[in-house]
Amino acid sequence: MKYKLYGPTTNKVPWQEGPDAFEGAPVWRYQENPIIGRNPVKNVARIFNSAVLPYEDGFIGVFRGEQTNGIPTIYLGRSEDGIHWDIDEDMIKFVDENGEIFMPQYAYDPRLVQVEDDYYIIWCQDFYGASIGIAKTRDFKTFVRIENPFVPFNRNAVLFPRKIQDKFMLLSRPSDSGHTPFGDIFVSESADMIYWGKHRHVMGPNDKWWQSLKIGGGATPIETSEGWLLLYHGVAGTCNGFVYSIGGAILDLENPSIVKYRCENFLMTPEEWYEERGFVPNVCFPCATVQNTQTGQMAIYYGAADSYVGLAFANTDELIDYIKEHSVVNESDTEIGRR
Amino acid sequence: MKYKLYGPTTNKVPWQEGPDAFEGAPVWRYQENPIIGRNPVKNVARIFNSAVLPYEDGFIGVFRGEQTNGIPTIYLGRSEDGIHWDIDEDMIKFVDENGEIFMPQYAYDPRLVQVEDDYYIIWCQDFYGASIGIAKTRDFKTFVRIENPFVPFNRNAVLFPRKIQDKFMLLSRPSDSGHTPFGDIFVSESADMIYWGKHRHVMGPNDKWWQSLKIGGGATPIETSEGWLLLYHGVAGTCNGFVYSIGGAILDLENPSIVKYRCENFLMTPEEWYEERGFVPNVCFPCATVQNTQTGQMAIYYGAADSYVGLAFANTDELIDYIKEHSVVNESDTEIGRR
Numbered sequence: 001m002k003y004k005l006y007g008p009t010t011n012k013v014p015w016q017e018g019p020d021a022f023e024g025a026p027v028w029r030y031q032e033n034p035i036i037g038r039n040p041v042k043n044v045a046r047i048f049n050s051a052v053l054p055y056e057d058g059f060i061g062v063f064r065g066e067q068t069n070g071i072p073t074i075y076l077g078r079s080e081d082g083i084h085w086d087i088d089e090d091m092i093k094f095v096d097e098n099g100e101i102f103m104p105q106y107a108y109d110p111r112l113v114q115v116e117d118d119y120y121i122i123w124c125q126d127f128y129g130a131s132i133g134i135a136k137t138r139d140f141k142t143f144v145r146i147e148n149p150f151v152p153f154n155r156n157a158v159l160f161p162r163k164i165q166d167k168f169m170l171l172s173r174p175s176d177s178g179h180t181p182f183g184d185i186f187v188s189e190s191a192d193m194i195y196w197g198k199h200r201h202v203m204g205p206n207d208k209w210w211q212s213l214k215i216g217g218g219a220t221p222i223e224t225s226e227g228w229l230l231l232y233h234g235v236a237g238t239c240n241g242f243v244y245s246i247g248g249a250i251l252d253l254e255n256p257s258i259v260k261y262r263c264e265n266f267l268m269t270p271e272e273w274y275e276e277r278g279f280v281p282n283v284c285f286p287c288a289t290v291q292n293t294q295t296g297q298m299a300i301y302y303g304a305a306d307s308y309v310g311l312a313f314a315n316t317d318e319l320i321d322y323i324k325e326h327s328v329v330n331e332s333d334t335e336i337g338r339r
Numbered sequence: 340m341k342y343k344l345y346g347p348t349t350n351k352v353p354w355q356e357g358p359d360a361f362e363g364a365p366v367w368r369y370q371e372n373p374i375i376g377r378n379p380v381k382n383v384a385r386i387f388n389s390a391v392l393p394y395e396d397g398f399i400g401v402f403r404g405e406q407t408n409g410i411p412t413i414y415l416g417r418s419e420d421g422i423h424w425d426i427d428e429d430m431i432k433f434v435d436e437n438g439e440i441f442m443p444q445y446a447y448d449p450r451l452v453q454v455e456d457d458y459y460i461i462w463c464q465d466f467y468g469a470s471i472g473i474a475k476t477r478d479f480k481t482f483v484r485i486e487n488p489f490v491p492f493n494r495n496a497v498l499f500p501r502k503i504q505d506k507f508m509l510l511s512r513p514s515d516s517g518h519t520p521f522g523d524i525f526v527s528e529s530a531d532m533i534y535w536g537k538h539r540h541v542m543g544p545n546d547k548w549w550q551s552l553k554i555g556g557g558a559t560p561i562e563t564s565e566g567w568l569l570l571y572h573g574v575a576g577t578c579n580g581f582v583y584s585i586g587g588a589i590l591d592l593e594n595p596s597i598v599k600y601r602c603e604n605f606l607m608t609p610e611e612w613y614e615e616r617g618f619v620p621n622v623c624f625p626c627a628t629v630q631n632t633q634t635g636q637m638a639i640y641y642g643a644a645d646s647y648v649g650l651a652f653a654n655t656d657e658l659i660d661y662i663k664e665h666s667v668v669n670e671s672d673t674e675i676g677r678r
Contacts, residue, residue, distance in 0.1 A: 176515035195534035
């Protein structure tokens, strides 16, 4: 491999060979998509925007389930192959530090990240306004909520999979109380996952049409020899609504507020029926990847049209090369991001 | 006095006797208002939304000055009597921790609070979006910026004048990128003024028309035997724009996310020409008080119509009684404010 990968690995990455040549980015869809269809669980109409990790001999995941009452909440699921998922019928029961039930009023777009001995679930929830909620678990049986990292309004928080200079690092996208026609990615640090500070701007929307309205963190960043490989979402505003594409960037390893490379082209944009049709048409929303750090095979899990879970594949060497070859960065990307 | 007061005091409180009886709240205006008029300093068109403290033998203050280029920044001023102000012609020069000039692109609505040996200036500024900036000084000569406490978007941060359970406590009003047609008050804590957490909701807008759109912190809370006396701004939305009134509440001393009393009536609402006419008509925006903790005489400094500084007076015993007698609190006021 040309570029080294670090962090979580599995030799069971879901995989399907891609085309011999690419018209655009070297990312291709699973032919049997979507991997999670409508009404996947009793009383759950749609599952999408969900995150997974290699775990024990297979995979584990946290799933955004839109209940038939319309309220999103989070479900746990397991899989042997990363494609066929067994999702719990009951939502995850969160507790507070004293073990008392402490449920968010709603919870959506969960991410799942292991840092040292703990697994963290990070989601968007009501905190007198949309903001970020976090829980941790070691056994996927007890899920203890910890302090909300930010006041409202905030969405799309993504935790780095290891501490940097002894600090937890969290990407987030400050937002507003509605559908938010703006959005930049910031990074914040914490010694204890309770108090957060030293916030820095990472990058904002740019003049590339597909990411000109807002951008936000997507999958857990992957540590590589080139920097942190970040798959994120970029949004265009049209006369008929927002269009969510998948973008790629590489952040400085020691100071991830610095963008080293940022691909000017989207890596994926809605074009299949399950991405263009659904509760929110025209959404490809990446929330997780799993990869084999020895082979560079990577599977991307993304929400499609707020209705389905889709799977796509890439070879990390090819993907990193593509991002570097098509990189356009501006000053607000490359600066430290302090004002 | 019926209620004890703690914290900063002066025996030189600006003062003018009030009426024998009140039609509404026991707050009255200085008859010679505004105390700072148009074009108060070279190249500064308007000064308003400014904060002062007793200092040495008189008073010191930080002033929002709207330059003739339209950009707001912060000026230092001094006064012997708290009414007539000598404001520096040059804006405050902020530096970073290394002593290098580190100016915000703009800065407005400063507050000024002493905690232990440091004086803190807290304002709203651009941080890739409107958010909070903070600097500290001991001598009012060197102003060192410290970390921004929050990611955007946030305004109206107000620091408590002492630590509570060994933590700095900061009120703020999360907002959006525009004129923000919503807004609640939150409180956040920090051990070091760098990392902030344990955010709690204090109170939100309510069904009282004058504060039905949004509310935000105003003057530095005053410690009293009844709790923290907070003067805040409450905003109504009308067909012709927002109207900013002054409200009053009393927060629990040890846990200020709990509202003990909240006055259902405004304490002051725009009615004088300098409050109804100006760059932003219909604004009374409290940013500071000075008081004599022995007599209960209190002077309120408020911005008027984003054009002037006004002065009003109250007797704290009367004011606290009025707030208690007209208190209406709901569950979102009295709860701890964690979700």
